[in-house]
Amino acid sequence: MTRTGTFTWLLSFGLVLAWMAGAGEGLPAAENKRPPNFVIIFTDDQGYADVGCFGAQGFETPNLDRMAREGRRFTNFVVGQAVCSASRVALLTGCYPQRVSILGALGPRSPVGINQREVLLPELLKPRGYATCIVGKWHLGDHPRFLPTRHGFDEYFGIPYSNDMWPFHPGTNVFPPLPLLHQERVVAVNPDQHYLTTWYTEYAVDFIRRNRNRPFFLYLAHNMPHVPLFVSEKFRGKSKQGLYGDVIMEIDWSVGRILDTLRELQLDRNTLVIFTSDNGPWLSYGNHAGSAGPLREGKGTTWEGGHREPCIMWWPGRVPAGTECREFCATLDLLPTLARLAGASLPEHKIDGHDIWPLISGQPGAKSPWKAFYYYYYGYELQAVRSGRWKLHFPHRYRTLAGEPGRDGLPGPYKIVRTGLELYDLETDVGERHNVADKHPEVVRRLQALAEEARRDLGDSLTGRKGRGVRPPGRVEW
Numbered sequence: 001m002t003r004t005g006t007f008t009w010l011l012s013f014g015l016v017l018a019w020m021a022g023a024g025e026g027l028p029a030a031e032n033k034r035p036p037n038f039v040i041i042f043t044d045d046q047g048y049a050d051v052g053c054f055g056a057q058g059f060e061t062p063n064l065d066r067m068a069r070e071g072r073r074f075t076n077f078v079v080g081q082a083v084c085s086a087s088r089v090a091l092l093t094g095c096y097p098q099r100v101s102i103l104g105a106l107g108p109r110s111p112v113g114i115n116q117r118e119v120l121l122p123e124l125l126k127p128r129g130y131a132t133c134i135v136g137k138w139h140l141g142d143h144p145r146f147l148p149t150r151h152g153f154d155e156y157f158g159i160p161y162s163n164d165m166w167p168f169h170p171g172t173n174v175f176p177p178l179p180l181l182h183q184e185r186v187v188a189v190n191p192d193q194h195y196l197t198t199w200y201t202e203y204a205v206d207f208i209r210r211n212r213n214r215p216f217f218l219y220l221a222h223n224m225p226h227v228p229l230f231v232s233e234k235f236r237g238k239s240k241q242g243l244y245g246d247v248i249m250e251i252d253w254s255v256g257r258i259l260d261t262l263r264e265l266q267l268d269r270n271t272l273v274i275f276t277s278d279n280g281p282w283l284s285y286g287n288h289a290g291s292a293g294p295l296r297e298g299k300g301t302t303w304e305g306g307h308r309e310p311c312i313m314w315w316p317g318r319v320p321a322g323t324e325c326r327e328f329c330a331t332l333d334l335l336p337t338l339a340r341l342a343g344a345s346l347p348e349h350k351i352d353g354h355d356i357w358p359l360i361s362g363q364p365g366a367k368s369p370w371k372a373f374y375y376y377y378y379g380y381e382l383q384a385v386r387s388g389r390w391k392l393h394f395p396h397r398y399r400t401l402a403g404e405p406g407r408d409g410l411p412g413p414y415k416i417v418r419t420g421l422e423l424y425d426l427e428t429d430v431g432e433r434h435n436v437a438d439k440h441p442e443v444v445r446r447l448q449a450l451a452e453e454a455r456r457d458l459g460d461s462l463t464g465r466k467g468r469g470v471r472p473p474g475r476v477e478w
């Protein structure tokens, strides 16, 4: 679909949108006080250092930097697993991806997707009167049974998996045409990706406007800056760093549009906005990848460069302005925290995240609620465990660049290397460079004991264990 064609299509929604806006106003308000709105902006493959106030070089992010000045920066914030589908399911279920059996990155026509018995964040919020919307990348299964409209979202506009899973992939020709969906209908095939960030932003702003009079949950999951990179004319050539910087500057513009809309509608004092990304940079893409700054490695590893993300939270009057949280917390915490703020019930089944409102609201002396956090990769390999300042890696394989990375949209090669049993003190060595296992045998033993709990519960293919607390994925036949 051309740019004009897609805009015509978007405009053709006018009547439908107007009707929906009217319908929204007639809905009963939530009991008691109106619960807060939530906006989660979730980018794809953005590195820890790819935001101005996290150390970006060669491009500026004035809107994200302002968001941080008016809100709170989280410098010790991780995702559930350092790859797309697994990271997204952790955010939306509050569970480790291993618990809900959504692992890695699902391909088109995946026979596996989110199980209908899982309870996603929008499903928790709907009984409290929320309008719910996802704009952008879904990636929990593209069969109709797995789509967001079947899992708690009233509205969906976006791509059901990664934007490189299309016929123009630089390294493989296995992918079918890439669909752009509205609800469950394909509205474009192989859409012009130059306009994805713009279209998503305009849809998101429109959703906010239509639902200004009721509580809403907006999940804006940009496809960018996942390769292939695309940017509209608005930002082409704007950064000193090249196309990757241009793309981030456009995402920053998008953040500004969302925050300005909330201010204009006087919703800013009743809306919690959270910005973060699904995993670290895809380093083999070289100048089309981001930067994890001082952190080791990137996407697809259990080193901090894969798991730790830039995160900013903003809610004027409730989240203290211009502050920083250094306590450990994770995307898994958002479901229980937002449920609490909304007065919603938690799922009856086990979840792994914790209510971190004391950290978000800056309560004096608030500490991380995590006794241990488990870093998995390659499905069920328990590769590392974290407790407090300590992170213990178990012997495992991981990928690292084999020489020079790729350029201009073509990936360079990885090689597989091994690490031993290695202990790192993340407070003094965030780059995981100095193995101190020999100096702290008691810490190694304590973290090994914590890992045993995870192996019993979630399994560990490195030690041949199956977890008792693992729930099955959804399955379909195409």
Ligand code: MG
Pocket (backbone or CB within 6 Å): 044, 045, 083, 084, 226, 278, 279
């Ligand atoms: Mg990703």
